Amino acid sequence: MTGQGSYVYPSPSAARPHAPTSVGGQSITYDAAGNTLTGLGRSFVWDGENRPSSITKAGVTVAFTYGPDGERLTKQKSVSDAGCTGSRTDVTLTLGADLERDTKWTCSSGSWVSTSTWTKYVQSDVKRVGNGSGAAAHFLHRDHLSSVRQVTDATGALAQSQTFTPYGTRAQSTGHEEAKGYIGERHDPETGLIYLHARYYDPAIGRFVSPDSWDPLKEGVGTNRYAYADNDPINKSDPNGHFINFLISGVMSGGMELASKLYSGNPVNWSLVASEAAIGVATGGVGPIFNAAKIGIGAARTAVAVKTTVTLIEEAGEAGLRSGVKSAVEKEAAESLTTVGAKIAPGVSSEATNAAKLAAGEAKDAIPRGEFSIIDWSGYPQGLAKPEGPFRLLTGSEYASARSAANNANRAIREAQGLVGKPLNIHELNPVKFGGSPIDMANKVVLDRGFHRGVVTPWWSQLARDLAR
Structure with a gap:
């Protein structure tokens, strides 16, 4: 309910049956494309792409x-x-x-x-x-x-x-x-x-x-x-x-992060939360090394809402020991890790074992240095194929070179397929930033530009920022 009063709609056979003609007694008018022209105290001017070029309200034009x-x-x-x-x-x-x-x-x-x-x-x-x-x-x-x-x-x-x-x-x-x-x-x-x-x-x-x-x-x-x-x-x-x-189960991404912050009163370093919580949930939070609450997640309240990307980056083990859980890890790592195999529930992916090794500074025994897997695709665009890992975050000249190769390939594809000037983008399913091939056609898909920029790219960009924390 919006609290705006009654909504009046045209007949079901009208060209725009879902466009209200009035709300709360205030009439609304539309142009031939279905864009609002006047109504609810506003008037609109639209451009050729059906975007407002100006909106006037209370005598003020923006x-x-x-x-x-x-x-x-x-x-x-x-x-x-x-x-x-x-x-x-x-x-x-x-x-x-x-x-x-x-x-x-x-x-x-x-x-x-x-x-x-x-x-x-x-x-x-x-x-x-x-x-x-x-x-x-x-x-x-x-x-x-x-x-x-x-x-x-x-x-x-x-x-x-x-x-x-x-x-x-x-x-x-x-x-x-x-x-x-x-x-x-x-x-x-x-x-x-x-x-x-x-x-x-x-x-x-x-x-x-x-x-x-x-x-x-x-x-x-x-x-x-x-x-x-x-x-x-x-x-x-x-x-x-x-x-x-x-939104599945009402707890994902931003909401989960907020819940954990409000509960603990601390900022959350997700590269630490991921490694701790992957084990903490699987084991019921046995011992400080397995207790996600120690690093700001509040496991007792959010055990089913764990941030789920386990990051395995260079110096991850050392970084873990420099974190706020340093004393707990040092105190109990030796005795806890001797029984980690029994404490991890059957069916838990290998990332949990890797996370335990990283928590103890044993990155050399985890998956290849610098690589990681994605174990939760929360918020990933529905209908878009998920790339297979492992992934590796490219930086510096290595990324610049790969990105340049991808841009050149995409430019050639756009010209060959007649996509120049159309609101379409070429997307690498496994983004170049994450180690995906810049030239393999099997790694490329053509997407609506708005969908690509508004949904797909923000998802991967947020993941990159989380990994950099």
Whole structure:
């Protein structure tokens, strides 16, 4: 329920049977493509790609530009002040998913003064706000949908908190509002909408303002072209405007991480959690070396919600002994490891044994140095083939060389297959960054650009960031 009153729809035989013609007594109009023109206090102007080029609300017009990949590049709003002549334009520049510059103008003593602030999302849960050496770190705490519920500063003090209605309207908020709120995506306070990449979403009515262009028969899409998250916002999300993410058992990725942080009060180093928890769950948490709670997961509360990627990276064993579980490992590693075989439940994958060896600094007996396996594919795009491991994270010149080879191969494929100029990307199923072949055709697949950028790439990017922690 959105609390907006009654929804009126056209007849089932209409061209757009799922597009409400009014909500709460306020009429909504559409263009021939099904894009909202007016309604609920807003008016829209659309470009040839069915993206809003401007939205006006309460007399304020916000304009948007988009990059060659289709992602939003700038948000612009004209500002004026009686104390200064003319007007200026506030501009929010977004570069990819992780970098943003916000330039605002103020009138001071008859003169216009601009201030630009950079925000860098170092990884999904950490951002730095400010310029140069003055930038300050902030930490984002999320729920099971990846909605940002709390923001703390470098000292751990609460800087901002917010709650959301099921469909994403901010219900309560304290402190400076985090730009990335509901399901971790950007809110536009000027319009009341949320930018979900392929489309804009109105959380007040739980509907997109334009229809989904994807095939309704695709898994995770659906026949209601305006519905958000299959009308099940408690268990599902739609972070790219096309594809519904299904949340299994209510505990995955961001929500699980938040639960563990809130329970323990500590930041989570997932490279440690993975190795400890893989054994801790299998054995019921016997002994400190097997107790995930020792490293911030709170095993008694979250035994079924363990972060599941076991990372086997160079110096992993040594890093483990430098961690917060150092004393516990040193104290009981010898006696615990003598019985580790009996304590691991039958059927547990070999990663658990490797994790135990790494915890004791015995990386030489684990799988080949620098390689790792993925044992949980939570959040991985449905319908996309999963590559087989082992994987190895490439860096430096090795990665640059492989990436260059992949780009050259993909360019030739696009030209040969007539894909140039089309909103399609070539994706390596086992990404080059993770050791996948840059030229093997069996490792390549053509994907919708929005799906690739909004769903597939973020999944692998997050994994790379987790491994780097």
